[in-house]
Amino acid sequence: MQTSNFKLITIAEIKTKYPFLTEDEKFDYFEDWENEDFFLIADEDVNFDGNFYLDLYEEKEKKWLANLLNLPAKKIEEIRIEGIFIDGNFSVGGSIINAEGDYGPYVFINGNVNCQSLLLGGANVEIKGKITAKEAVMAYYNHGSFNCTGLIEAPVFIVTDHNTTFEERKNELFYYNDRDEIDPKNECEYDDETGDEIMSNELRKLLDNPLIETFEELERDLAIGELVLKQNNPPVKTYEYWHxxxxxxxRNLKLVPKEFKTEELCNLALSKTFHALPFIDQDLIRYELCERLVSKDGFAIQVIPDEFITKELSFKAAENGTMLRLIPEEYYSEELILLVFKNGRHEPDINDVPSKFITKSLLEDYVKIGKGLWLDKACKASGIDKLEVLKQAIDFGIEYLDTIFGNHFSQETADYAASVYDNETHKEEWAKYVQKYKNKFERLEK
Incomplete structure (x- = not known):
């Protein structure tokens, strides 16, 4: 199974032919590899055109690999590739990309690396030589590791919460490593409004797109093999590109230059999720748009600008599933609170309700709607008799006994329920509940 420089061999063969690999602590780090699994290897220098992808577990990259090896896609689906080994120098015309931050293969390159950019996330990467990148070397997220025994030479070198070690570096334009001493002018700045860590202006002024503000946004560009530095004259972007x-x-809507940020493009982003709204220019946001988003998903109210939130919009959010804490308190009422509880996707949380709105009738409905998990706490805080609330809920109908017996079973609730429903009128239904909660009733008798 071979094409060009690369071929697939089993891990059993790897251990026999390259025993020094097994001495690396990251080799089969979790001890879950099988000898029948595979490595992608090249036993000589490699010159590769285009981008080289390390995320061999991902669907898109599997198709890329099948094409690279001239194999049916189904064949790649059937096998498991645990690592990549290159016994020589590795020169890539594009970028080397490990875009997945949570995981990746084991990678060992026994030579120098030359590429446009090197992006590393969750893979465990060992490079026994010098790295020369035209633009950037970036390692991010703490699930992966990266060790280079030689020089890392790149205009930009960024390490964010990643297990990265190297012998020496040469970075003429920018260096940031949050596990190393940072030049104050290269420090990030926290944005209180968005909660983002904004990159230093020292880096932003180097980038072709001035709208890139965070390392995450830069990583997204590197993940698709983009030229990102202004000095390298990246290709001019078109509307089709941004579409x-x-x-x-x-999220890429935030990075779109104003001349391409049309209403059509904004609507495209909003058709995917309401979370795109903060990236839309204020002059395109109208009440009708906000109403449409909230009608589709009540949780959208969390991104609606304050000036568009009304009592009517709050009720619409409640009707379409949201959390009470996302609605301004000025629009609270017992009706609204119960609407949120009834239409919510999760267990109603009485803890979200301000004390002035907690009444006996609200708590009765709270018990009927859900499990009433925080009923005891709410009753104590408000001075309302919990048993009276439960009795009233029982009075509403025998169908509520599942909630009462399931979550608030006691001698008192059992006795009261029996006094109401243990009779000829409800004989069959009562018997079903007694049988269903037989163990609880038996414990009362002991």
């Missing part, structure tokens, strides 16, 4: 980027990820 495709927004189609892939609504």
């Amino acid at each position: 495709n980027r927004v189609s892939e990820n609504y």
Whole structure:
């Protein structure tokens, strides 16, 4: 199974032919590899055109690999590739990309690396030589590791919460490593409004797109093999380009230059999720748009600008599933609170309700709607008799006994329920509940 420089061999063969690999602590780090699993290897220098992808577990990359090896896609689906080994120098015309931050293969390159950019996330990467990148070397997230025994030479070198070690570096334009001493002018700045860590202006002024503000946004560009530095004159972006980027990820709407940020493009992002709203220019946001988003998903109210939130919009959010804490308190009422509880996707949380709105009738409905998990706490805080609330809920109908017996069973609730429903009128239904909660009733008798 071979094409060009690369071939697939089993891990059993790897252990026999390259025993020094097994001495690396990251080799089969979790001890879950099988000898029948595979490595992608090249036993000589490699010159590769285009981008080289390390995320061999992902569907898109599997298709890329099948094409690389001239194998049916089904064949790649059937096998498990645990690592990549290159016994020589590795020169890539594009970028080397490990875009997945949570995991990746084991990678060992026994030579120098030359590429446009090197992006590393969850893979465990060992490079026994010098790295020369035209643009950037970036390692991010703490699930992966990266060790280079030689020089890392790149205009930009960024390490964010990643297990990265190296012998020496040469970075003429920018260096940031949050596990190393950082030049104050290269420090990030926290944005109180968005909660983002904004990159230093020292880096932002180097980038072709001035709208890139965070390392995450830069990583997204590197993950698709983009030229990102202004000095390298990246290709001019078209509307079609930005349409495709927004189609892939609504967050890319934030990076779209004003001349391409049309209402059509904004609507494309919003068709995917209401979370795109903060990236839309204020002059395109109207009440009708906000109403449409909230009608589709009540949780959208969390991104609606304050000036568009009304009592009517709050009720619409409640009707379409949301959390009480996302609605301004000025619009609270018992009716609204119960509407949120009834239509919510999760167990109603009485803890979200301000004390002035907690009444006996509200608690009775709270018990009927859900499990009433925090009933005891709410009753104590408000001075309302819990047993009276439960009795009233029982009075509403025998169908509520599941909630009462399931979550608030006691001698008192059992006795009261029996006094109401243990009779000829409800004989069969009562018997079903007694049988269903037989163990609880038996414990009362002991």
